[in-house]
Amino acid sequence: MNGTYTSVSFTSMFDACKPLQYTEEQQAIIQTVKADVVEHFTEQPKRLKHIEGVALCARCMAQVYGADPFICEVAGYLHDWDKYLSEEELIAQAQRYNIDMGVELQKVVPLLHGKISACKLKDVYPELPSEVFDAIDTHTTGCTQPSAESAIVYIADLIEPSRPSYNSIERIRSLVGTVGLDELYLEAFKSTLLYLIQANKYVWPQALVIYNELIK
Ligand SMILES: [Fe+2]
Ligand SMILES: [Fe+2]
DSSP: OOOOOOOOOHHHHHHHOOOOOOOHHHHHHHHHHHHHHHHHTTTOHHHHHHHHHHHHHHHHHHHHHTOOHHHHHHHHHHTTTTTTSOHHHHHHHHHHTTOOOSSOGGGGHHHHHHHHHHHHHHHHOTTSOHHHHHHHHHTTTOOSSOOHHHHHHHHHHHHOTTSOOOHHHHHHHHHTTTSOHHHHHHHHHHHHHHHHHHTTOOOOHHHHHHHHHHTO
16 A cells, blocks of 8 residues: 555545546446345335445545555445345355354354355456456455455445444544555554454454454
8 A cells, every 4th residue: 555645534534525427337336336235225214324334434544545446335335235134044054155263153143244155245246357356355354465455445444424423433544645545554463453442342363363464
């Protein structure tokens, strides 16, 4: 990730978003993906609002940080596709896709939906670039060397406008457009890690490995 960015605040970022120069093909893909997501989440209006918030926030952040807005927006729309599978179904599908988390799947159920959706949606949308699926894959777990697009989707998932204004979230929002993407990603990753520890929740051991790499 390069360290350049446009100076902007979180709230003004949405107004400052430049009109996008999507190709006709990209526009058609966005329309299809958006319509599919709206249909998939008709019963979950709150989740749909979150998803639309992530897609918009990721697209705007891509413009602030010089990343690919198309990849960020599409991954934003698709990132939570499997969020509503039951715990049993998440584990069954993770096994079906040979997802190896290095620990019992039962311990990391909240992390599985990103990995499952990345595997599944590759077949549904073969026309999409692989970076979209990388961003979906790592939006729950983070990773040691994210692409700018993966980092942006991870951060947008945490801070999109419909998330409640907790202090920890406001702090990350205040850093958008004032620090580089590396630092912003590390702060977002730390915020998730600290939340888990404070709430006495299980921490996936690999998360500490990622943290140790990110602080290097
Ligand atoms: Fe998610
Ligand atoms: Fe999400």
